[in-house]
Amino acid sequence: MTEESNLEKVLKSGKFAVTAELGPPKNGDAKVVREKAKQLKGAADAVNITDCQTAIVRMSSIAAGVIAMEEGIEPVIQMTCRDRNRIAIQSDLLGAWGLGARNLLCLTGDHQKFGNHPQSKNVFDLDSMQLLDLARNLRDAKKFQCGEEIEGEEPRFFIGAAENPFADPFEYRAPRLAKKLAAGAQFIQTQIVYNMDKFTKWMEAVRQLGLDKKIYILPGVTPLKSAGMARYMQKNVPGLDVPDEYIERLKGADDQQKEGINIAVDIINQVRGIEGVAGVHVMAIEWESAVPTIVERAGLR
Amino acid sequence: MIVGSQKPIEEIIATTCDYKRLLVIGCGACVTVCFAGGERETEALASGLRLAMKHKKIKAEIEVEMNVRQCEWEFIEPLADKVEAADAVLSTACGVGVQFLAERFPEKRILPALNTSFMGGPTEQGVWLENCGGCGNCILASTGGICPIARCAKTMLNGPCGGSQNGKCEVSKDIDCAWQLIYDRLKSQGLLQLMTDYTPPKDWTPARDGGQRKIVREDLKIPND
Ligand code: SF4
Numbered sequence: 001m002t003e004e005s006n007l008e009k010v011l012k013s014g015k016f017a018v019t020a021e022l023g024p025p026k027n028g029d030a031k032v033v034r035e036k037a038k039q040l041k042g043a044a045d046a047v048n049i050t051d052c053q054t055a056i057v058r059m060s061s062i063a064a065g066v067i068a069m070e071e072g073i074e075p076v077i078q079m080t081c082r083d084r085n086r087i088a089i090q091s092d093l094l095g096a097w098g099l100g101a102r103n104l105l106c107l108t109g110d111h112q113k114f115g116n117h118p119q120s121k122n123v124f125d126l127d128s129m130q131l132l133d134l135a136r137n138l139r140d141a142k143k144f145q146c147g148e149e150i151e152g153e154e155p156r157f158f159i160g161a162a163e164n165p166f167a168d169p170f171e172y173r174a175p176r177l178a179k180k181l182a183a184g185a186q187f188i189q190t191q192i193v194y195n196m197d198k199f200t201k202w203m204e205a206v207r208q209l210g211l212d213k214k215i216y217i218l219p220g221v222t223p224l225k226s227a228g229m230a231r232y233m234q235k236n237v238p239g240l241d242v243p244d245e246y247i248e249r250l251k252g253a254d255d256q257q258k259e260g261i262n263i264a265v266d267i268i269n270q271v272r273g274i275e276g277v278a279g280v281h282v283m284a285i286e287w288e289s290a291v292p293t294i295v296e297r298a299g300l301r
Numbered sequence: 302m303i304v305g306s307q308k309p310i311e312e313i314i315a316t317t318c319d320y321k322r323l324l325v326i327g328c329g330a331c332v333t334v335c336f337a338g339g340e341r342e343t344e345a346l347a348s349g350l351r352l353a354m355k356h357k358k359i360k361a362e363i364e365v366e367m368n369v370r371q372c373e374w375e376f377i378e379p380l381a382d383k384v385e386a387a388d389a390v391l392s393t394a395c396g397v398g399v400q401f402l403a404e405r406f407p408e409k410r411i412l413p414a415l416n417t418s419f420m421g422g423p424t425e426q427g428v429w430l431e432n433c434g435g436c437g438n439c440i441l442a443s444t445g446g447i448c449p450i451a452r453c454a455k456t457m458l459n460g461p462c463g464g465s466q467n468g469k470c471e472v473s474k475d476i477d478c479a480w481q482l483i484y485d486r487l488k489s490q491g492l493l494q495l496m497t498d499y500t501p502p503k504d505w506t507p508a509r510d511g512g513q514r515k516i517v518r519e520d521l522k523i524p525n526d
């Protein structure tokens with residue numbers, strides 16, 4: 001038990017948790033972070049601060065996380081293995097802890113090919129599984145990855161990971177969650193759920209392995225801003241499986257944004273009914289202002 | 302084998318056009334098998350260069366030589382006179398062969414004609430795929446004989462990332478997901494447990510990060526007394 005994270009307290013209490021996401025700007029303007037933080041404040045128990053998501057250079061997740069904290073947000077620092085080796089990762093984790101961050105999300109990271117520096121050399125010294133194990137050992141064994149003792153204060157993060165129930169091989173996705181749990185993950189945020197059948201099936205497999213009792217599962221929910229965005233995601237994001245039904249609903253709506261929020265609320269209500277779901281992770285991509293409405297409409301605040 | 306392909310002809314012309322007497326040396330080993338620097342390709346390259354020089358009205362003598370393997374001194378040695386007589390040498394061997402020539406003839410301009418890409422092999426006529434990244438500590442025993450170091454875009458060691466879809470890597474629909482292949486192989490062998498077991502961070506010291514690597518076999522060394 002780390003007990004220093006509010007998110008952990010909320011999840012332990014059995015309350016249905018809400019996490020949100022804040023994408024740092026592609027510049028050095030702290031005001032952008034503050035503005036987004038203000039929009040999210042009160043709407044979530046903790047907010048993920050993305051780490052150069054889709055390999056696009058943005059303000060660092062730790063720096064943006066500290067700015068968000070100044071606005072009263074509890075950050076979940078996202079850390080990927082793409083850009084840092086084990087030395088840089090541990091250094092950043094010490095720094096993030098020292099600056100007051102209490103939650104950590106361990107990711108492998110999107111390949112640099114998708115970003116704005118596809119010519120760069122990737123690192124991937126560790127994978128997400130090994131990063132989880134590393135973060136847990138910093139905390140529980142008070143040891144660096146090399147085995148050396150940490151003298152003085154150790155980072156004691158509440159540790160999370162991601163899982164994509166829609167990726168292949170599908171039958172490996174629940175066992176992979178078990179592996180993440182064993183490596184140190186305490187909570188899981190999933191890829192955006194649109195394909196409810198597949199998500200339900202994955203949750204069945206998760207429950208069969210008894211994992212829902214040992215790890216907090218927060219399915220990802222993303223409001224669709226327009227029929228265009230929905231179609232784009234359907235076509236271009238492999239595995240996301242945005243159903244035609246949602247696209248039709250958006251197309252038929254007078255106010256597509258409003259309908260997008262309606263759909264998100266529907267999805268939250270559906271996942272909430274699935275046994276073993278501990279909360280939701282609401283990712284309103286470049287649309288942070290939608291989160292309070294969604295959360296309120298879903299009756300979560 | 303080592304797999305490479307010829308550089309764009311313009312690039313080769315740009316690096317060689319200042320030399321009056323150019324010796325082009327092909328290699329009979331890997332690059333012959335991958336049709337990049339064998340006799341046929343080396344002759345064709347020399348003809349192309351001759352034409353280009355003529356076109357540029359540059360008078361140049363371009364000669365071709367082959368050797369069995371450019372990565373061993375004993376096969377380079379017989380070419381010593383020819384190399385000495387040339388102003389520059391263009392090698393159609395892999396990067397290893399080029400360096401062996403450069404080391405043996407340190408005063409000579411030795412130029413590469415190929416881009417050496419990887420260790421792999423042909424999978425069908427005209428197609429070669431990478432197999433090994435030379436990590437120095439082979440883990441194929443636990444990955445069903447499929448290498449995630451060379452073949453997974455993120456060198457994942459604990460199973461597929463979240464981008465694996467329909468057997469393909471998130472990076473490209475043209476690249477198989479190495480971990481899907483590993484999963485299928487291990488499953489068919491009844492060894493899926495290997496993917497449940499945690500693989501700790503890799504020790505990269507035997508890999509590429511410690512400067513030039515060296516293998517010494519005392520049993521093969523010639524005693525010098
Ligand atoms: S594990 Fe290392 S040595 Fe073995 S095939 Fe892969 S890169 Fe080569």
Ligand code: SF4
Nearest residue numbers: 453462470471478479
């Ligand atoms: S999709 Fe497969 S091959 Fe590509 S990075 Fe992920 S695990 Fe590796």
